[in-house]
Amino acid sequence: MTDTIEQRVFRLIAKQAKVDPSEVRADSTMASLNVPSLGAVELIFDLEDEFDISFPDNEGADFNSETAGHLVSVVEKVLADKAPASGGSAN
Amino acid sequence: MSARRSARERVVITGVGAVSAAGLGAGPLWEAMIAGRSGIARLRHPDVDRLRVKVAAQLPESLALESHFTQDQLSIMDRVSQVAVVAAREAVTQSGLDFADARLADQAMVVVGSSVGGELTHDEQCRRLYSESNARVHPFTIVRLMMNAPASQISMEYGLHGASFVVASACASSNHALLQAVQAIRCGQTEVVISGGTEACLSYASLRAWEAMRILSADTCRPFSAHRTGLVLGEGAAMFVLESLAHARARGAAILCEIAGGGMSADGADIVQPHMEGQVLALQRALADAGLASHDIDYINAHGTGTRANDVTETRTLHAVFGRHAEKLAVSSTKAIHGHALGATGALELVAVVGALQHAVVPPTINLDAPDPDCDLDYVAEGARPMPVRAAISNSFAFGGLNAVLALTPAPAD
Numbered sequence: 001m002t003d004t005i006e007q008r009v010f011r012l013i014a015k016q017a018k019v020d021p022s023e024v025r026a027d028s029t030m031a032s033l034n035v036p037s038l039g040a041v042e043l044i045f046d047l048e049d050e051f052d053i054s055f056p057d058n059e060g061a062d063f064n065s066e067t068a069g070h071l072v073s074v075v076e077k078v079l080a081d082k083a084p085a086s087g088g089s090a091n
Numbered sequence: 092m093s094a095r096r097s098a099r100e101r102v103v104i105t106g107v108g109a110v111s112a113a114g115l116g117a118g119p120l121w122e123a124m125i126a127g128r129s130g131i132a133r134l135r136h137p138d139v140d141r142l143r144v145k146v147a148a149q150l151p152e153s154l155a156l157e158s159h160f161t162q163d164q165l166s167i168m169d170r171v172s173q174v175a176v177v178a179a180r181e182a183v184t185q186s187g188l189d190f191a192d193a194r195l196a197d198q199a200m201v202v203v204g205s206s207v208g209g210e211l212t213h214d215e216q217c218r219r220l221y222s223e224s225n226a227r228v229h230p231f232t233i234v235r236l237m238m239n240a241p242a243s244q245i246s247m248e249y250g251l252h253g254a255s256f257v258v259a260s261a262c263a264s265s266n267h268a269l270l271q272a273v274q275a276i277r278c279g280q281t282e283v284v285i286s287g288g289t290e291a292c293l294s295y296a297s298l299r300a301w302e303a304m305r306i307l308s309a310d311t312c313r314p315f316s317a318h319r320t321g322l323v324l325g326e327g328a329a330m331f332v333l334e335s336l337a338h339a340r341a342r343g344a345a346i347l348c349e350i351a352g353g354g355m356s357a358d359g360a361d362i363v364q365p366h367m368e369g370q371v372l373a374l375q376r377a378l379a380d381a382g383l384a385s386h387d388i389d390y391i392n393a394h395g396t397g398t399r400a401n402d403v404t405e406t407r408t409l410h411a412v413f414g415r416h417a418e419k420l421a422v423s424s425t426k427a428i429h430g431h432a433l434g435a436t437g438a439l440e441l442v443a444v445v446g447a448l449q450h451a452v453v454p455p456t457i458n459l460d461a462p463d464p465d466c467d468l469d470y471v472a473e474g475a476r477p478m479p480v481r482a483a484i485s486n487s488f489a490f491g492g493l494n495a496v497l498a499l500t501p502a503p504a505d
Binding site (some may be wrong): 035041044045046054063 | 304307361362363364
């Protein structure tokens with residue numbers, strides 16, 4: 001049985017927050033989970049690595065106020081956009 | 092003037108040289124600063140299609156950097172050394188110093204700031220080795236990329252024998268280097284130092300690493316603006332001839348301005364987030380070292396990177412140090428002109444301070460398109476401002492929380 005995208009995202013968030021994945025909820029923000037700003041940037045890298053995607057550039061984004069649920073939806077959207085052209089890795 | 096200050100050698104600048112996005116020379120850089128002409132443009136890079144970052148403040152192609160060197164020199168010089176030497180040549184020429192004088196060459200030091208050294212050589216050779224499966228690495232790879240190469244190349248250019256080295260403190264490297272030069276002159280170790288900063292690290296790997304930090308702006312640098320979206324990388328070098336006041340006067344040199352003092356500190360807190368306390372210490376130490384009161388300062392060349400964190404922290408720092416005088420300060424960031432050239436940035440920005448002291452004009456902060464309530468000082472957004480400058484400060488606050496601040500005054504009256 002494979003994990004859902006949400007489970008995989010939450011697990012990576014939990015790793016940065018140093019909490020159990022069960023403590024991450026959709027409305028948890030990185031700040032509320034005490035993920036430091038550098039940890040939030042590393043989380044984006046973790047997500048890109050996990051899903052082999054490129055996170056969109058949101059200029060001046062404040063990752064500290066991102067919610068876990070929003071990160072899941074961004075990953076889902078990027079994966080969906082990527083799907084039709086899944087001929088080769090962009091890397 | 093304190094007894095402490097008069098008891099030691101005073102340090103003046105007698106030569107300036109620069110290579111930057113504004114072109115070849117300190118003059119064109121100063122003119123671009125005053126005109127508010129940005130050197131930020133579309134990134135020219137072989138891997139541009141694989142990069143998110145699309146802008147940078149690069150040397151103009153017309154500068155033909157390599158044409159300033161022989162083939163033998165080029166084979167042992169990374170770009171970071173090339174820009175350093177070209178800038179040093181301009182500074183030395185302006186100073187009028189002749190290093191054929193053995194007494195002078197024997198004592199003259201070279202102290203250069205750089206953040207990462209020969210990054211382009213490192214990137215190129217790694218690419219051959221790992222990506223192109225080419226097992227042959229150029230035999231001069233080490234001498235091109237070693238951190239001390241820019242200082243070595245300048246010392247070789249003039250046959251200098253004073254203590255020479257490179258100082259690394261990321262974006263504060265230039266100011267730390269210049270302050271080492273100041274200390275050496277003050278304590279009588281030498282009467283002449285070529286000092287400044289150099290950087291040329293716009294490699295594919297380096298650009299990708301900066302992208303990953305997510306602090307690069309997608310279009311341009313807007314220091315202190317509510318619309319600021321991050322920094323824009325640059326490259327280049329600026330070099331200065333520093334002399335003891337006595338030495339400069341004895342030879343009748345034209346003195347451009349005085350480095351009255353400086354202050355350094357470490358935040359001791361976070362590897363990226365700037366901390367006000369450390370910055371305040373560096374500024375207070377600079378004022379005390381220079382024998383200046385906060386109300387003596389008219390102009391501040393800010394670190395002003397255009398990132399969310401820097402600009403608001405730096406503004407708070409200036410409030411904390413200058414109190415009510417803060418609102419009278421003219422504060423500008425010139426990073427939207429020459430980009431954030433990392434280890435070279437403090438030296439490029441010193442061109443702005445030397446110009447302001449010499450010409451009584453303060454360069455503007457360009458691209459300040461929307462006020463930020465948290466950045467509430469006078470950033471000279473309307474354009475270059477003619478005004479007398481009795482004393483000026485140049486801030487550099489590096490990643491890793493390493494701070495170095497210079498305090499400068501006009502050339503002393505005879």
